[in-house]
Amino acid sequence: MTLEVVPSRTRNTGIFLLDNQQLTLGIESSCDETAAAIVRADGLVLSDIKATQIDIFKNLGGVVPEMAARAHTEKILPVIDEALKAAAVDWAQIDQIHVTEGPGLIGSLLVGHSAAQALAMAYNKPLHWVNHLRAHCLACWLWEAGETKPEIVFPSIGLLVSGGHTQLLWMKDYEHWEIVGETIDDAAGEAFDKVGKMLGLPYPGGPEVSKAAEKGNPQAFKFPRAQLEKGSLDFSFSGLKTAVLREIKKVEIEQLGDLEKKQFVSDVAASFEEAVIEVLLSKTRWAVLKYQPLSILLAGGVAANKALRGRMKDEFSSKFYLPQLKFCTDNAAMVGVH
Numbered sequence: 189m190t191l192e193v194v195p196s197r198t199r200n201t202g203i204f205l206l207d208n209q210q211l212t213l214g215i216e217s218s219c220d221e222t223a224a225a226i227v228r229a230d231g232l233v234l235s236d237i238k239a240t241q242i243d244i245f246k247n248l249g250g251v252v253p254e255m256a257a258r259a260h261t262e263k264i265l266p267v268i269d270e271a272l273k274a275a276a277v278d279w280a281q282i283d284q285i286h287v288t289e290g291p292g293l294i295g296s297l298l299v300g301h302s303a304a305q306a307l308a309m310a311y312n313k314p315l316h317w318v319n320h321l322r323a324h325c326l327a328c329w330l331w332e333a334g335e336t337k338p339e340i341v342f343p344s345i346g347l348l349v350s351g352g353h354t355q356l357l358w359m360k361d362y363e364h365w366e367i368v369g370e371t372i373d374d375a376a377g378e379a380f381d382k383v384g385k386m387l388g389l390p391y392p393g394g395p396e397v398s399k400a401a402e403k404g405n406p407q408a409f410k411f412p413r414a415q416l417e418k419g420s421l422d423f424s425f426s427g428l429k430t431a432v433l434r435e436i437k438k439v440e441i442e443q444l445g446d447l448e449k450k451q452f453v454s455d456v457a458a459s460f461e462e463a464v465i466e467v468l469l470s471k472t473r474w475a476v477l478k479y480q481p482l483s484i485l486l487a488g489g490v491a492a493n494k495a496l497r498g499r500m501k502d503e504f505s506s507k508f509y510l511p512q513l514k515f516c517t518d519n520a521a522m523v524g525v526h
């Protein structure tokens with residue numbers, strides 16, 4: 189399989205140089221968060237600023253690319269200024285700029301690219317392009333003042349679950365990553381978002397479904413768990429999504445009373461979430477058995493899911509690493525990691 193997550197450029201591996209005090213300005217604008225952060229070369233986050241567009245798209249059912257690009261244009265420079273201010277540093281102290289290269293919405297990405305290129309030229313700083321998926325995984329190395337720096341030992345198996353991707357990665361070292369399993373249809377986050385929409389919940393569906401699931405019965409509905417061929421590390425969530433839709437169509441949701449409706453939504457959400465978690469867990473377990481890694485990582489927006497975090501922690505205990513909640517969904521600190 190391709191090594192899509194590995195960028196071609198030469199990169200610093202500052203995270204392993206304990207005395208490395210270099211500072212990076214990270215810029216992220218791949219979707220609907222305009223973000224900037226200052227990160228030290230050992231992964232310490234000095235500031236992490238985000239202007240979210242969630243309120244614009246909450247009731248539109250998803251991100252409208254042109255609107256997102258326009259909002260990025262308005263916010264990008266104020267967010268960068270705020271990141272410098274919050275870290276109490278000035279441009280002279282910044283050693284380099286990292287910007288999300290992609291994948292993402294092209295109009296949104298271009299705003300970050302243009303700002304980063306202009307600032308790199310104006311302040312004479314080196315500019316590095318960072319793959320967004322790799323950045324999600326690198327969020328596992330971030331830490332803040334008062335915390336212990338994570339000491340992750342390679343090789344690792346990484347489960348990357350975002351809105352557009354679901355991948356199992358075999359990470360031999362900091363640079364050499366291989367995709368050993370991925371979704372053949374929907375990503376896990378995409379499935380969460382679509383199920384949220386089917387249940388009439390606001391965008392993005394992931395956190396809403398997860399919240400509704402807390403009050404539901406995960407055994408209420410028997411949804412399918414697609415394992416594909418024996419031993420396959422690939423995923424498929426489209427059958428599950430269709431099964432959820434079929435169950436919802438059996439009921440006239442709008443005809444239900446308030447309490448009944450809430451319980452139905454919670455039960456569907458909990459049963460769906462349970463099916464997704466079981467598949468993600470079982471595939472990761474297989475990958476761990478096959479590759480015998482020294483650490484297991486979880487990353488991407490769906491890593492913010494409380495139930496998934498808890499179950500992975502229970503299963504892989506001391507070998508398990510994941511980003512702090514706020515560094516799971518899109519942010520710039522993960523882009524600033526060396």
Ligand code: KG4
Pocket residue numbers: 219324349350351352353376377378380381392393394395398488489490491492493494516517518
């Ligand atoms: O990584 P991310 O922020 O953006 C992409 O790069 O795609 O992931 C966003 C995805 C969305 O699909 C969102 O619904 C999902 O992560 N997500 C969650 C939760 N929080 C965000 N899914 C399940 N449970 C959550 N708590």
Ligand code: ZN
Pocket residue numbers: 320324350351489517518
């Ligand atoms: Zn993302």
